[in-house]
Amino acid sequence: MGLGERKTKGIYIDLFSGCGGLSLGLGHSGWTGLFAVEKDHMAFETFKHNLIDGKYNHFRWPDWLPKKETTIQELLTNYQSQLVELNGHVDLIAGGPPCQGFSMAGRRKMDDPRNKLSEEYIKMVQLISPRYLVLENVKGFNSTFKDSTGNRSKIPYSEIVKARLEELGYKIFTGFVNSACFGVPQNRTRFIMVGVRKDQLHSELDPFSILEELREPFLKEKQLPSKPVSVRAAISDLEQSSSEIIYHSGSENNGFKQLNYTSPKRLTPYQKVMRKGLQSKFKPNSLRIARHKPETVEKFKKIQSICAPGKGLTDEQKQLIGTRKQVITVLDPSQPSRTLTTLPDDLLHYSEPRILTVRENARIQSFPDDFEFKGKYTTGGSRRTQECPRYTQVGNAVPPLMGEVLGRLIGLLNERSS
The missing domain is CATH 3.90.120 (DNA Methylase; Chain A, domain 2)
Structure with a gap:
């Protein structure tokens, strides 16, 4: 039985899906996928095998989109009218733009072309206007950069993305989350951005406080210890x-x-x-x-x-x-x-x-x-x-347990803002 055969929290799209760690977690938390975007054929082969053709299927893949690797740019070029028609019918856009340009381990240049993928993410948000957003990235996404002349920028790239999303009508919350707090046996701290479309905000909400509330019940349900897993x-x-x-x-x-x-x-x-x-x-x-x-x-x-x-x-x-x-x-x-x-x-x-x-x-x-x-x-x-x-597929992935917790978080935001 596929994951989609139960009451769903809503419909989501996974951008920069990789092999499917975030989608797997969202599916386990009760979300139904519409489609996912991944450019690498090996990563998408893994995704398709498990999450479209396999036991973890929870997607209602549209007929107009081939089930194959693709890029957001190709989507925007070839299927813009279909994307526009999705406006009002998608609850969540999730994803983590490839992070090499932001990684503290790399050279972290502002003009790394991989950083521009965030702009494509923003274009998709503008066209589809989902109710909620989740963007996951490395800690360096929230740090300043050197530009091509060697000068350090005054604001981190995350603030640029945040400002652009706020212009589109979203309230943006940001924070750092360590996956080890949610049962993942790995100290993996990531920058998380949660967006709530302003017409969905009917009360003061703090997603990161809610995330902390979720921690103990989540671990207890999984029968995992409260202390980090070794x-x-x-x-x-x-x-x-x-x-x-x-x-x-x-x-x-x-x-x-x-x-x-x-x-x-x-x-x-x-x-x-x-x-x-x-x-x-x-x-x-x-x-x-x-x-x-x-x-x-x-x-x-x-x-x-x-x-x-x-x-x-x-x-x-x-x-x-x-x-x-x-x-x-x-x-x-x-x-x-x-x-x-x-x-x-x-x-x-x-x-x-x-x-x-x-x-x-x-x-x-x-x-x-x-x-x-x-x-x-x-x-x-x-x-x-x-x-x-x-x-590489495994190393780049969002841990599925972390994806599941994020899925539950957005579900709770939906309940508390309605």
Whole structure:
């Protein structure tokens, strides 16, 4: 039975949907999707497999829009009349414009072309005029930038977007939310912008106070602890040292191997959430193990021996290891993970000398075990900016548990403003 076969909180559109973390969460919270926009074919393949064709379907996809990867610009160019007809029929536009141009880890230039995608988001809002907006982005979205001449701007890009949306008739609320507060085993703090169309505002509302009210009941319903979920509690059943390793692909001797997953008799509360409704024999996909060279394994062992768990290598330690890599962190098993990125070798396992599998990353992002990822596992070189393989799909996603909480928040705003 698809997620859409129940009373819905309303109709939403997901812009910049990626592989579907936010949509999955919105569906679980009772929303019905109309369509989603994602430009990368691998990310959209994952989205379509799970959220359109699969068990998590909750979309009423319009006949006029092909179920394939696309961009907002293509939508605005080819389907403007159909978009205009949606005015008054969409309750929520959600999404997070690609964040690389805003990331604190990057060069963060004001004129990064990826930042202009926010303007396309605004154009969609102007045409469709939904009742509510949710925009998710990295913390850097709320920081100032250097322009092409090296001068620092006086206001953050988020304030520009906020002002534009207010001109369109929305009351905009902004804040920072850490996913670890809502059951995600990851310290992932994101800038959240919530917009309420002014004709929907009939009382003083503070979305972020309501979000805090939701926290304890949400965790209690999921049977998750009130304290943050640790990495070990999330992925201990995926450790390789106590599991059978079997053939995955390539040559029999030198090809890739994978974990032959068997569910332990006792799952942690978090693992129970990730495997809800699944038989113990069910094996998730994306369990392929990275093919590390022997010298890489030795380097990882050395890093694990000198790196404080949960902390990045210091400059002195990097020199000792002989690496120029900007970020390497060994996970602390007793704490939530550091923020996942799209680079799989930013994080090392807490007890095994290796990077994490895609499935382990997916667990840390709160994707359920039966959500299947499609496409290549990794990509490199010049293709890194043009392709969205599995590791990137997971790293870029909004954690589904966070998406579910945001969906409940908008539902409550709707109830309290009516």
